[in-house]
Amino acid sequence: MQTPPSPSDAITVSNLRKTYRIREGGSWRGKTRDIVALDGISFSVPKGQIAGFIGPNGAGKSTAIKILSGILRPTSGEVQVNGLVPWTNRIAHVARIGVVFGQRTQLWWDLSVAEGLALLRDIYGVEPERFTRNRARLADALDLGAIMDQSVRQLSLGQRMRAEIAASLIHDPDILILDEPTIGLDAPSKLAVRAFVHELCRDRGTTVLLTTHDMHDIEALAERVIVIGHGRILADSPFEDLRTTTLSERILELDFHDTPPELTLPAGAHETAREPHSLTITFDPSQIPAPALVAHVGHLPGLDDLRISRPSIDEIITRFYADHAA
Template sequence: MRIASPAIEVENLRKIYRVREGGSWRGRTREIVALDGISFAVPRGQIAGFIGPNGAGKSTAIKILSGILRPSSGLVRVGDLIPWENRIAHVARIGVVFGQRTQLWWDLSVGEGLALLRDIYGVEPDRFARNRARLADALDLHAIMDQSVRQLSLGQRMRAEIAAALIHDPEVLILDEPTIGLDAPSKLAVRAFVRDLRREQGTTVLLTTHDMHDIEALAERVIVIGHGRILADSPFEALRATTLSERRLEVDFIGTPPVFDLPPGAKETERDGRSVTITFDPRQIPAPALVAHLGALAGLDDLRIGRPAIEEIITRFYADHAS
């Protein structure tokens, strides 16, 4: 029995840009390594988060997967096709949403734009009608089908962009910052739609975003890229149990906080008047033990335990892997 190949395969992928210095064609050239031999695979039907800071190589990788760029070396297969060698067949089998770019036409209505994409992708009339109705229901597009794209709010436009990316039933959906600039209700609507799409259609989703709440809500697995290399690749829960396990303890003392030593696994990060903030790893020092340690040093007035912002933890994770 043949085992199904992954939806996305990336093997030892490298991309080097050569830039000319000095603004002259006679200037010297230098190399910028955007991707330094990354490898990963995404099984069919999985939602994988692909995260990294600006300049990490994320956008370059997405452009190669989309068939926009050709790599310097390495191998990529998306649905058994090599994107830059089979561009026409490839784009017919993927959907891409770039949060800061549009694939719809500003002066056409949403409905007209979808109809034009129907002709570009060669979607049969019956299938197009079914998909249009399904997407309009799921993404609440009925009221804006006759509006031009330039008249839409950002939230409306992003929902229309997702419909445009899915009108031809792609096997793989690449979402690049799909909730950028959206208000909270719009973000929740997009996240719910992506979850339903994966569950009902079995679509493979690669999600890149700086909004860690998107990752937390959607991704079963997280690939972390930095400096053009893969820094981590694990199920989200495993990442939460390690990199994201950190807690924050905010303590208000009755008087001026004393200067104190902390047990291993705890670190003071802020001191402001009577308040001290401590980050700690509960795997090394449980919260009750840490509170008892502080209470033995001075009187406590109040305390609060929570998680640091996910963005803050990920930023430190990047810094720890800097080289």
């Protein structure tokens, strides 16, 4: 018997499968075969949480997002988003979610941002007073005042993405689905978008499902990471748990006046790079704690400086994908 969704969950996915049938050989007479895009995935997202949904190209992310958005119908399985089945309650469903596709626009190229928002007001049936209030709030939070009267085609990519986020929120959705929301943005624009998403969840309790190849977005925003690969859920945990289980090594960088000396390292540490004036040592803190390693190298002749860091999130995710490659 299927377990009913928890009332505290905004999104519930149970044993979701999606299979595409393709024809080989470029002819309508060619043989067909099935491609499994989603192979029985299950997960839930509580109300008010920011969840990262990541995976390599071809993992099944886009298919899952399209099903959650009501664009695609699955082959089998169950989905509820705010208590609605996306593909059977489509009109009611889209009125309660916001979606931002970083490589597509929901605004109209030849209309101004203000005109596009007004058109969405009519499409969603937003009451005039609520629309005025939401437009003012979003324009202030996303710094849209100077571009409201510009056509969308005249905007920079950063300006357009901020306008797209406003468009997705003009009707007060409970759930926001972000697909590559910072693609192509410069650093200040990325920081602005991340700050806004944080405030949205904190102040309004909006649930956010974030899918992106920018792992810094995931690290900055997601309370939890769902990793998909080959159509299956490979991991579902806080990012720190994924870091610990995937790549727990630390990095010790040493700078010297002159050529670094030769040295013997304790178990759990090994030299990974040597430059004319620097050394890089990778170590496992469960075998050699950082203070002990620093004490071991701290008296080396000519040592100028040292730094300890963790592998970057990109290195961690790359290692995870490699460990789970088919």
